[in-house]
Amino acid sequence: MKNVLTLYCFLVASSYLTSARLQASTIFDDQAKTLVVNGYSTSVLWPILLQEKIDDLYGIADPADRVVTVVKAIQPGNPLANWIDVATGEPTQLWLDVLRPAIQASIEPVIVLAQQSLQGVYSTDRTVGIEGPNDLIRIEQGADAFELYGNQLLSDGAEAVHIATHIYKVTQEPEIENEKYALEALTNRYPDHLFAGPDVWTATEPLWPIGFQADQLHPNVIGAEAMADAWFDHLLAHDGNVPEPTGLCLGLAAIVVMICGRKRASYLHCSVVVLALAATLSPNKVAMAQQSPVGIYCSCPPTSDNSNSVLTDLGDLEFVDGVLVRLGWDEIEIAPGVYNWDNLDRQFQLATAAGLGISLGIVNGQRAPSWLHSEGAEVFEYDLRGETKTMPIPWDNVYLGAWDSFVQELGSRYADNATLDLVHITHSTLNGFEMQLPASSASGGTWEQAGYSTVLHVDSWNTVTDSFAKAFPTTALDIEIHPVLGPDDLRGIGDGDNNQVAQQVISYGVSQHPDQLGAFAAWWSLGNAQEVYPGMSEIIQSTAAATFGTVQIVGSVTNQPERFGGEAGTAPADLLELEFDETLELALSSGINYLEVWNADLLNPELGGLLKSVHAQIHAIPEPSSATLCAIITMSWAGLFRSREKT
Incomplete structure (x- = not known):
C-alpha cells in the first residue's frame, strides 16, 4: 500500500x-x-x-x-x-x-x-x-x-x-x-x-488483452x-x-492491489474486480445497464398464422435467454384501426410459459399494409430478390401518422408486459427491419427523383424514434444501422456520404433517450465488422460505451459456414475452426452483451460448449463504467503489481 x-x-x-x-x-x-x-x-x-x-x-x-x-x-x-x-x-x-x-x-x-x-x-x-x-x-x-x-x-x-x-x-x-x-x-x-x-x-x-479487441x-x-x-x-x-484522490479511491486501490497482487490471481479476474468496483462509482451507467438487454436470444423464424418464433425446445437450453419475435405490420393492422393481435399474443404466452424473454420487431417497409396507399400514402416500388415490392416513402406524412398510431397501440398492449425485454425500432426500409434503402426503383428511378435528402430521411427516423420512446417509455429500444444507399464510407469507395443517416439517427436517439436507446447491427460477423461495415462498427462500439449495443449474427454457421470463412458442407465437428467463435468474441470485446444467434446454431450440440461459455461471460462481466478516474488508477496499479510478479 x-x-x-x-x-x-x-x-x-x-x-x-x-x-x-x-x-x-x-x-x-x-x-x-x-x-x-x-x-x-x-x-x-x-x-x-x-x-x-x-x-x-x-x-x-x-x-x-x-x-x-x-x-x-x-x-x-x-x-x-x-x-x-x-x-x-x-x-x-x-x-x-x-x-x-x-x-x-x-x-x-x-x-x-x-x-x-x-x-x-x-x-x-x-x-x-x-x-x-x-x-x-x-x-x-x-x-x-x-x-x-x-x-x-x-x-x-x-x-x-x-x-x-x-x-x-x-x-x-x-x-x-x-x-x-x-x-x-x-x-x-x-x-x-x-x-x-x-x-x-x-x-x-x-x-492487455482484456482492454483490446479480438485482434x-x-x-x-x-x-x-x-x-x-x-x-x-x-x-x-x-x-x-x-x-485529488478521495478516500474511496484509495480504498478501492487497496482492495484491487490486495486481490490482484496475489500470484494466483488471473488478469481476467483482476479486471472483473476493477470493473465491478468501477460500477459502484457510476450509478447512472449501472441503471442503464440494468435496463439494457443482456443475453443470448434466438433469431428464430418469423411468426405467422402457421408458425411461431418461440420454439418450444429453446426453453430447455440453459444458455438461451429469449427469442426475437418478428411479424409484419400488415398481419396485425388488417384495416385502418382494426387489429388482429392473436399471433403476437400467442408468442407472449409461449415465451412466458418457457421462461424466455421477447425481443420484438414489427416488420415495416414491404410489410406495411396495402391499404396505406389508398389512404393517400406515397409508395416506392423496387425489386427484391426478383420480386417487385412496395414500401411507403419514409418521410410521407400519411405513412408516418399511420405508423405512429400503430406503434402507440402496440405499446399500450405490450409495454408493461414483463416478458418484453427489447423493441427493435423499425421504419420503412428495404426489408422493413434493417436501415438500408433499395438502391433504385423498379423502373430505374432514383431516390432523388422521389425527393430524397439526408435531412428528410434523418428527420423521419427521429420522428419514428420518438414515437417508439413514447409508446415504450421503460423498455429498451434499439435501431438497426446500415449505410443507407451505398457502401460504408470508411471502405473508401462510393461518394463518402452513406454513413450520415446512421450517425445522425443514433446521435439523436442517444441524446434524446439516453436511458433506453442503443444501436443494433443485424449483419454482425468478424469480416463484416472489420472489412464491410467498419464505420457502422465504430457506431456500434461507441454506442455500446455510451448506452448499449446489440447484434444479430449475420447468419447460421451451421447452415451457412461460408459466411464465416468456411465452405458449404463443412462438417459439424469443424465449425468451431471457423470465424464463428471470433465473431462472438468480437461482440463481447466491443462491449456488447446482447446477441441474437440463429436457431440452427442454438440447437447444434457441436456449438453448445462455446455458447455456454459466451453466455457465462455475458452474465458475469458487468458493463464497463463511464467516467471513473479511480477505476483506471486502480487497474493501472494492479497491472504494475502483476508485471512486477513476472519479473
Missing part, C-alpha cells in the same frame, strides 16, 4: 510541476472551443467518451449547448507519416482532405489532440523504430517529425497542439513504447504551443475508456486542475 501511495503522489507531483508551463491555451475556461482529434484506428472510440466526460464536467445534457466540442479527423491505418511528408513538412492529400477542413471549419478556437505514432517515419517498414534511450539519431528524427507535424497544424489555424504517442502494441514492442523518447526530446526544445499529451501507452499496457491490437470499450480518461486528466492538468 505504501508503494501505491508513493506512485500516486509521484503522478500528482509531476502534474503540478509541469502545469506552470501549460497555462497557455487553457482548455476549460468556459469559452467555446473545438478539440480536433487526429489519429488512426486506435482513436475510433475514445474521442466519443472524452466528449461525454467534458459534457459531464459542464453539466451539458443537450449537444446543442456544448461549450467544448470534440471532432474526429481520423483515418484508420494512417499514422503521422501518412499525414505529412516528414522530409519536407508538406501536408499530404490525406491532410488536405480530412485534417485541414476539420480545423478550418470551426469558427471557435481549435486545439488539436494528436494521438499519433512514428511508424513509417524511419522506413517504409513500419516495424522499424527507436530501439532504446541511446538511439539518439532516431530519437531526434522522431522529434523533428513531431515538430514539423505540430507546426503545420498551427499554421493551419490550430491554437495549440497536444501530441500523444501510440498505445501498447504487443506485436511491436519495445519500439512503440520508445516513441516516448522522441516526444520527450520535442518538449525539451520548449516549442511554442506544442505540448506532450498523456502517456496512453502506460494507460493501456496493463489492460489484440485495437482498444475495445475498456481500453478506450482508459484512453479517454488519460486525455481528460491531461487536459485538466494542463489547466492546472489535478483531481
